[in-house]
Amino acid sequence: MTKKKEEAQNVEIWADLVHIKDLIIAILICVIFTMGGYFIAPxxxxxxxxFGLGGAIIGFIISSIIIKPKRILKEIDETEENQK
Known part of the structure; x- marks a missing residue:
């Protein structure tokens, strides 16, 4: 995938890039569980x-399990950085 095409699928939120598809899936999961908890409550x-707050927490947990981070962290020693 080219860099421009990859950037077109991302949106910047709070100074971080988020994949639009993953964002929509996470929002839908959280909304469904939050509203489900709200409507089944006494x-x-x-x-x-x-119940709504509990549903939101459950939706967050499920979203974090389903949607894996795409970020790759690379640790660089200070000596390696100075050599460049």
Missing amino acids: NKAPMPLF
């Missing part, structure tokens, strides 16, 4: 809030 005052 109709007592704080329960929809707690």
